Amino acid sequence: MFESVTKKLRDARKIVFVTGAGISHESGIPTFRGKDGLWRNYDAMKLATVNAFYDNPKLVWEWYNERRKNILYAEPNLGHKAISELEKYVKVIVLTQNIDGLHQRAGSTEVLELHGSIVKIKCTVCDFKSEILTEFTQIPPLCKCGNVLRPDVVWFGESLPQEIWQQAVTHASKCDVMIVVGTSLAVSPANTLPIYAKQNNATLIEINPEETIMSSDMNLSIRSPSVVALPKFVSIFK
Ligand code: BJW
Numbered sequence: 001m002f003e004s005v006t007k008k009l010r011d012a013r014k015i016v017f018v019t020g021a022g023i024s025h026e027s028g029i030p031t032f033r034g035k036d037g038l039w040r041n042y043d044a045m046k047l048a049t050v051n052a053f054y055d056n057p058k059l060v061w062e063w064y065n066e067r068r069k070n071i072l073y074a075e076p077n078l079g080h081k082a083i084s085e086l087e088k089y090v091k092v093i094v095l096t097q098n099i100d101g102l103h104q105r106a107g108s109t110e111v112l113e114l115h116g117s118i119v120k121i122k123c124t125v126c127d128f129k130s131e132i133l134t135e136f137t138q139i140p141p142l143c144k145c146g147n148v149l150r151p152d153v154v155w156f157g158e159s160l161p162q163e164i165w166q167q168a169v170t171h172a173s174k175c176d177v178m179i180v181v182g183t184s185l186a187v188s189p190a191n192t193l194p195i196y197a198k199q200n201n202a203t204l205i206e207i208n209p210e211e212t213i214m215s216s217d218m219n220l221s222i223r224s225p226s227v228v229a230l231p232k233f234v235s236i237f238k
């Protein structure tokens with residue numbers, strides 16, 4: 001099994017990674033649903049929906065501000081770096097649910113952020129959008145138009161940025177190998193990307209210490225942390 005997957009990797013013209021919170025675990029960023037996951041201590045419906053934001057923008061902003069501080073100090077780990085190094089050998093596209101920007105900071109050049117970015121903000125009323133790398137002095141921050149600004153992330157019940165989603169589906173539908181790393185695949189529509197890949201007969205590989213709802217569809221499941229598993233993928237190409 002492992003040998004045939006190794007050959008598929010060496011022969012691949014395009015490898016698509018679908019990544020989630022688990023890949024950033026060793027960078028000190030908590031996951032959502034694991035045993036130390038954010039949703040164990042925080043109610044997703046009070047923090048990650050539009051209604052929650054309008055009910056209490058200050059609470060939601062305080063939560064995002066804490067996460068911003070943690071993420072801005074975090075460093076890409078060996079898993080992020082291995083994915084970026086693979087670009088030396090094969091075309092690599094990263095479809096990430098993470099908002100932490102660590103793939104880009106590790107050097108990956110083709111990253112589609114499906115759920116937005118923690119450093120981006122947008123106005124709730126006008127078209128203003130920006131990137132803020134410093135801390136906010138006022139919570140909630142206000143736009144020049146006087147209305148409240150929000151994090152430019154995708155909350156439950158909101159659509160993903162349509163152009164990015166369409167590009168992600170196209171990449172997933174046209175790849176030879178898809179490697180799904182550190183995601184529970186609990187959240188739609190991102191969790192449908194492996195299905196698009198499978199419809200194209202792509203080889204599916206999962207890197208996750210735990211089983212997921214799609215484990216039985218995988219050609220190979222690697223049950224180890226991504227910081228351990230991903231550097232080994234690079235050595236296959238050397
Ligand atoms: C390791 C590791 C290591 C650990 N190495 N691995 C009912 C009402 C309303 C909506 C819905 C509904 N039913 C279904 C929906 C749709 C909803 C959805 O899927 N909900 C489910 C939870 C049921 N989806 C949406 O609403 C999406 N939009 C949408 O569908 O639009 C159409 C629509 C409109 C209106 C109504 C209905 C549909 C939008 C989803 C937005 C998700 N947003 C969040 C927050 C983003 C901003 C932020 O970060 O603050 O995105 S929630 C959170 O989950 C975040 C993540 O990107 C996302 C996925 O989580 P991920 O990455 O998989 O993390 P975990 O924690 O789940 O898993 C980590 C994994 O890592 C685990 O498996 C570990 O084992 C593993 N791991 N250590 C490798 N070292």
Ligand code: ZN
Nearest residue numbers: 123126143145
């Ligand atoms: Zn505005």
